[in-house]
């Protein structure tokens with residue numbers, strides 16, 4: 001459906017009334033200035049305005065676009081529960097003014113696609129899941145947290161460079177160079193993950209949510225969480241007592257040597273799991289879905305997660 005510009009406030013109000021994100025997303029309390037690049041001090045051509053669904057994608061857009069982009073993220077609050085997000089009229093205005101929107105896709109941040117569709121003129125949209133080329137297959141079981149997939153983010157970096165070059169042909173060489181540098185940085189991170197895997201082969205993990213599973217897989221770590229348990233937590237439901245008992249048995253039985261905990265969706269069940277892990281001496285790795293406070297760079301974030309993983313495995 002296409003809305004006339006005049007209809008935007010009505011749309012935004014409708015959208016705000018409904019919690020749009022079924023699976024994942026993030027909170028509304030974004031700091032609009034947190035990821036905004038300064039205006040071009042050289043007085044060069046006007047910046048390309050880029051809006052991203054989360055600050056993870058804002059960081060990557062800034063890395064590729066440099067001074068030529070002005071980037072703003074809709075979701076940035078590291079303390080918020082990413083599974084309940086309501087768009088505001090302000091968000092719709094932001095998207096309507098953007099030239100390029102970068103979203104995760106795969107059902108993670110459907111609000112971005114909806115707001116792009118409602119904007120006139122419609123900004124360009126890059127969808128990380130689509131760009132990843134991953135087989136979404138049965139979408140109920142597809143792990144949409146592709147921002148922890150270093151191959152997917154390498155492809156996204158290149159796609160952003162291509163799109164920015166369309167919008168600002170004069171900047172093409174810079175965007176391509178930034179994307180090439182980003183590719184190298186992510187390749188080094190992938191090597192580090194593989195090195196952790198080589199030092200700790202065959203690690204099995206229980207996770208409160210498959211947030212970081214793509215990165216864990218790069219380190220050869222398999223997620224053995226009972227599917228119903230993870231699904232219940234992601235959907236903010238209480239897992240069935242039988243699923244909780246199954247997880248307890250995995251922890252007590254010695255097959256699992258890592259618990260991965262999404263600190264953005266903590267609740268009584270996940271906190272109980274953390275306590276259980278501590279009682280049985282199983283290390284806990286805390287991960288997030290948006291950049292934690294004090295971290296502004298995607299590669300630093302992943303590097304920090306790998307440091308924490310390495311430390312957790314001892």
Ligand SMILES: [Zn+2]
Pocket residue numbers: 023024025082145209211234289
């Ligand atoms: Zn999630």
